[in-house]
Amino acid sequence: MPRDDISPSQSAPFAAHDLPQHAVRVKGLEKTYGGRGRTPAKHALKAVDLAIPRGSLFGLLGPNGAGKSTMINIFAGLVHKTGGTVELWDTDIDRSPRQARASIGVVPQELNIDPFFTPRALLEMQAGLYGVPPRERRTDELLATMSLTDKADAYARSLSGGMRRRLMVAKAMVHDPPILVLDEPTAGVDVELRRQLWEHVQALNARGTTILLTTHYLHEAEALCDEIAIINHGDIVACDTTPNMLRRLDSKTIILNVQEALTAVPATLTPYDAELLDAHRIAIQYHRSTSPVAGILEAVGAAGLSIADVSTREAALEDIFLQITAEPDAATAAA
Numbered sequence: 001m002p003r004d005d006i007s008p009s010q011s012a013p014f015a016a017h018d019l020p021q022h023a024v025r026v027k028g029l030e031k032t033y034g035g036r037g038r039t040p041a042k043h044a045l046k047a048v049d050l051a052i053p054r055g056s057l058f059g060l061l062g063p064n065g066a067g068k069s070t071m072i073n074i075f076a077g078l079v080h081k082t083g084g085t086v087e088l089w090d091t092d093i094d095r096s097p098r099q100a101r102a103s104i105g106v107v108p109q110e111l112n113i114d115p116f117f118t119p120r121a122l123l124e125m126q127a128g129l130y131g132v133p134p135r136e137r138r139t140d141e142l143l144a145t146m147s148l149t150d151k152a153d154a155y156a157r158s159l160s161g162g163m164r165r166r167l168m169v170a171k172a173m174v175h176d177p178p179i180l181v182l183d184e185p186t187a188g189v190d191v192e193l194r195r196q197l198w199e200h201v202q203a204l205n206a207r208g209t210t211i212l213l214t215t216h217y218l219h220e221a222e223a224l225c226d227e228i229a230i231i232n233h234g235d236i237v238a239c240d241t242t243p244n245m246l247r248r249l250d251s252k253t254i255i256l257n258v259q260e261a262l263t264a265v266p267a268t269l270t271p272y273d274a275e276l277l278d279a280h281r282i283a284i285q286y287h288r289s290t291s292p293v294a295g296i297l298e299a300v301g302a303a304g305l306s307i308a309d310v311s312t313r314e315a316a317l318e319d320i321f322l323q324i325t326a327e328p329d330a331a332t333a334a335a
């Protein structure tokens with residue numbers, strides 16, 4: 001979006017002193033989209049509180065329609081909130097909208113790149129839209145950071161999907177914002193390109209850029225992000241450091257494959273959270289900290305069963321996500 005009213009001198013303060021503790025601070029953020037005709041109003045964000053530490057690589061996870069894009073679009077000035085406050089790099093988006101928006105670069109979901117521009121021309125044009133004077137432009141540096149130097153003067157249409165994504169990241173960084181937001185950047189991107197993109201994003205983070213990303217790839221958020229917030233039906237349902245989030249769900253599942261055909265869970269296993277998956281498989285959930293495996297195996301032996309095979313399953317972030325977002329929201333279900 002063209003913003004010729006933003007000069008780099010207004011852009012985020014990078015001076016060593018006075019750096020904010022939180023890159024993004026959201027309090028009581030509300031968004032209700034007005035209804036039209038037969039379409040009812042939609043309460044998309046419900047009193048959301050969120051604090052993203054400066055320098056973090058922060059993941060915002062949620063199913064389709066949870067409110068992720070609405071929040072990002074409010075940050076970017078594309079959607080007007082209906083309540084609450086947002087501070088970007090310690091700047092309130094209502095009080096100083098230009099300065100606040102100069103603090104962030106947003107990489108949207110769609111790859112809307114003009115195929116007849118070269119990456120260099122595109123970055124120069126974007127810098128011009130942000131009012132960055134030619135001597136302060138970082139076009140070559142950004143091209144190098146995103147491994148696009150070789151393609152600097154090639155038509156964008158000749159770039160691969162991965163290169164286009166990286167060009168979008170470079171485009172979001174022309175005004176040197178301290179916060180970079182990536183909205184579902186890996187949707188439809190193959191494994192290798194995804195890995196490359198994450199390497200570039202991690203490199204930016206290592207240089208001090210605070211990164212906020214939304215993704216459906218939960219294992220990636222687990223691997224990449226230091227902190228994760230889970231949003232569902234416009235509510236933040238969990239927010240914690242990644243290790244704490246994993247610790248929250250300390251449960252593990254042991255699956256016993258027995259030789260005998262069963263019709264019910266044996267009585268000796270009733271003290272445990274056991275479930276008959278089929279005639280030969282029993283799943284037992286337990287908390288790692290209670291270490292009941294020896295007791296479980298003893299109970300199976302006492303029931304006269306012979307174990308053919310044993311497997312276990314760790315709780316992944318995906319399990320946490322499913323557990324936390326499983327409860328249906330009556331209002332949404334009715335909508």
Ligand SMILES: Nc1ncnc2c1ncn2[C@@H]1O[C@H](COP(=O)(O)OP(=O)(O)OP(=O)(O)O)[C@@H](O)[C@H]1O
Nearest residue numbers: 033034042044062063064065066067068069070071
């Ligand atoms: N312009 C709009 N007018 C009315 N309702 C909207 C509008 N934009 C989004 N919504 C609704 O607000 C809710 C949140 O949408 P949003 O796009 O923020 O979710 P999301 O988490 O980004 O989902 P996705 O992963 O599918 O992009 C959804 O129910 C959506 O249908």
